[in-house]
Amino acid sequence: MLFLQRIPKLLRWIFSVVIILLVTMTIFRFIFYWRYNPPGKAFSGSAFLMGLRFDARIACIVGLAMMLLTFIPVLNPFKNNGATKFWNFLLPLAFAIVVLFYFIDFYHFDYLHQRLNASVLNYLQDAGISFSMMWQTYPLVKAAIVLIILLVAARFLFGRLLASYLHQDSFYKRRGVLLHVISFIVLAQIIVGKIVVRPGQFPLRWSDAFNLSDDFKSNLALNPFQSFFSTLSFRNSSFDIKKVKADYDLMATYLEVQKPDSSQLNFERNYSTADSAANRPNVVLVICESFSAYKSSMYGNPLNTTQFFNEISKNGVFFDRCFTPAYGTARGVWATITGIPDVESPSTASRNPNAVNQHTIINDFKGYNNYYFLGGSATWANIRGLLTNNISGVHLYEQGDYKASDIDVWGISDKNLFLEANKVLKEQTKPFFAVIQTADNHRPYTIPKEDEGAFKKLSFSTDSLKRFGFESNEEMNAFRYTDFGYQQFIEAAKKEKYFDNTIFVFVGDHGIRGSAGDMFPKSWTEQGLTCEHVPLLFYAPKLLQPKRVHDVCSQVDILPTVASLAKTPYRNNTFGRDLFDSIPAFQGWKVVPKQKFAFIIDHDVKTIGLISNQYYFLKNIKTGKEDFVSMLNNNPVEKNPQTDSTRNYLSRLTDAYYETAKYLMLNNKKK
Structure with a gap:
């Protein structure tokens, strides 16, 4: 107790709030674990430890914000009694936001088997339908009642907490500045999440959760704030399902999809080998x-x-x-x-x-x-x-x-x-x-x-x-x-x-x-x-x-080619093709050589295009400007029915490739 009295009561109050938030988030992680842990999967201490680091980051962001705000005298409750009302409103509100995030995250995972991310904001575009689905599926009334009860409890808890510190005496004022500096560094370091001591190291990131090499452990470790704000800049990373379906037949033919299905957008191809390598090669x-x-x-x-x-x-x-x-x-x-x-x-x-x-x-x-x-x-x-x-x-x-x-x-x-x-x-x-x-x-x-x-x-x-x-x-x-x-x-x-x-x-x-x-x-x-x-x-x-x-x-052709060389059966759900496969393809009743193309997107100049052995077709996705150039010489491409047909085909396939790539980027999930 004597040790705690050496710490300024402002800092004790701030760290008490941090601990309350940290305990709350840990409780929610246990609830998540008990509800969604797959049958037979053992308790994962590593996932909880990683989750504790994410939770501590969020709690310490709140603590650091409190410290910065209390540098303003009018907002410091230990210097201005009027600031008490401000904090007795702000802290329960912050607590309510934390709880609300976890409530949404809980049902978001139940619905999509993904932790809360910024794509949830897209549901606001069809708010009426989305709310009706939630109303008919989840106990929203009960959840709202629990949220209100927790908000009232938080108002009582944080109010009593601040009042108790306001009535305590201050000690060791001479050490106050030093302890404030140390506390600021501690909070900032926990927010960074790692002690970065050399170039090439990075602070704690969402991807560190996936170092656990297990989907459920990774999801268990994530904090909904971390996953939401990490994905905020990607919320518009999506695809136009109408365009993907419109282009499906073209892409399915090009990729030689074995069981085309435009309604399910099946791009899967399964390849087996006539014989397996007796001495399987390394790669x-x-x-x-x-x-x-x-x-x-x-x-x-x-x-x-x-x-x-x-x-x-x-x-x-x-x-x-x-x-x-x-x-x-x-x-x-x-x-x-x-x-x-x-x-x-x-x-x-x-x-x-x-x-x-x-x-x-x-x-x-x-x-x-x-x-x-x-x-x-x-x-x-x-x-x-x-x-x-x-x-x-x-x-x-x-x-x-x-x-x-x-x-x-x-x-x-x-x-x-x-x-x-x-x-x-x-x-x-x-x-x-x-x-x-x-x-x-x-x-x-x-x-x-x-x-x-x-x-x-x-x-x-x-x-x-x-x-x-x-x-x-x-x-x-x-x-x-x-x-x-x-x-x-x-x-x-x-x-x-x-x-x-x-x-x-x-x-x-x-x-x-x-x-x-x-x-x-x-x-x-x-x-x-x-x-x-x-x-x-x-x-x-x-x-x-x-x-x-x-x-x-x-590059996308490398893995299918290696699998074929190693006589390894494989499932391909994306764009790559076996480069050693020169068997002609059938289009209708006509036998034609297999067409080989390479897709290129230049993010700097905003162009997409396809390269064939003879031509490069490209278009600017902002301006719509198109180019069609020779890959063999410096002469302009001669305009005739054959080159016009090739250009039109490459134009259609370029758009189809681009839209399909956007779709598969979010729909090439592990089985």
Whole structure:
């Protein structure tokens, strides 16, 4: 008691309110657990601890607001008796808002099996129908009575609490300022949720709940305030169901949906194999940071920046016309893992809590151990939620999990990332699916001192750098260092038993906008395709015959292709297609070659489009302006019935692809 008396009564009052709110939210979490816990699922202490951190954040926001308001003398009840009425109204109101949020959240989960999010505001557009449904489904009268009772109880509790502190004596006034500063720091730190001590770390985010790797645990941990306000900027991330249904037949035909159903919008395709691989191959998928095609040796860049990758490309199946659906690392990872172009704008799909539940073909690799390696933090772009919530049993290695030291904001070097991953993979006795995500080919372009002996920096004139796609020698050498990392990894892997039975896949997460010079037709530079054009290599010397393929393809095609190569039955509910499947398709009674397209959305200039082997059709979704250019030469596309027909088809398919992507982003849920 003597210790408490050393704390100013203003602070004791504030922290008492914080504790009351925290206890209230914890009680509601237990109620949620008792009501919705699946039968047979054990109590999850980790979910409650994570939830406590979210609850503490909300309670401390209230506490910090109280502290800031009481800095105003007229609102300080310990300096102005008139302020008592203000607080005896405000605190019960805040308590009522908390309780109301939990009531709505409780029934929202009962109805949709999702914690409260900002999409609930969309029901206001049909308020009459929505209210009628709620009135007929839920005990709203009882809920209102309980809410009123709790509000009256809160008014009594907070009134008595403030009155008790007002009648206490103050002690140790000389320490008051210091204790106020300490209290402010404590409240702020709890709001941040983590002690962030180095670059690359992030405060507590909604996606941390999904690190629990269990849907119910994740939902149990979430706080309705956290989930609501995290989704507020995404509340209009939706789709036009009328457009999706209108375009369904076109998309179902293009995707070769096996059981078309326009009423249920079925996009599911199930693929089996005639025989299964006796010795199932491992898969290592390397997502390469900023791997611009036109900057690399495989496309004839005179600076010869990727000599090693160029050599292994000659010994693998190399797709030289691969495109990412969008620019940006988070968008590239999203498309590769889910098979859906990231059409979220202006933010990314990985940051949208409503889209965190996604089916991925990786989970169809039954009996495989799943791994994800990156040198930095998985909290970046909330990518953790995408990985841990959707890749079954994934072993996530990130910043802090390695023996190697960080070199910059992106964590450990790519070379060390590869070698650390190799150490883990060589110990595996079961087949594995591993994803390695690099980062060094990115500002600040760090070359570790430990590699300066083995890796020799080069220097070119400014004129040569500009002419062949680079801004500086630092950028060019960072690009070369990625090639050094690939070499170190493959040479290390070749010494291990797993190498001969592993399919290595290398793909760029995105390209970099710039001039491709004379290496490609002008349309590639003028239409910004250098942003999305990346190398794609399937490398398995013991399993695949070398080949260079000129057909257009996309990141979304990678997982279906890998599953097919590994003779793994899989379910595909999104856009990807097996790149090795060249069997002609049937349209009516006519046999035609399968059409290959790559969808691109440029979020910066607001265009969407499709690339074929011959043409690029694109349109601006703001202005409606369209372009139709050649992918083969610098000549304008000749206008004739055939090109008009192609343009019209690509225009319709572009719109259908875009609308379907918006729909599937929110409707590709795990089974």
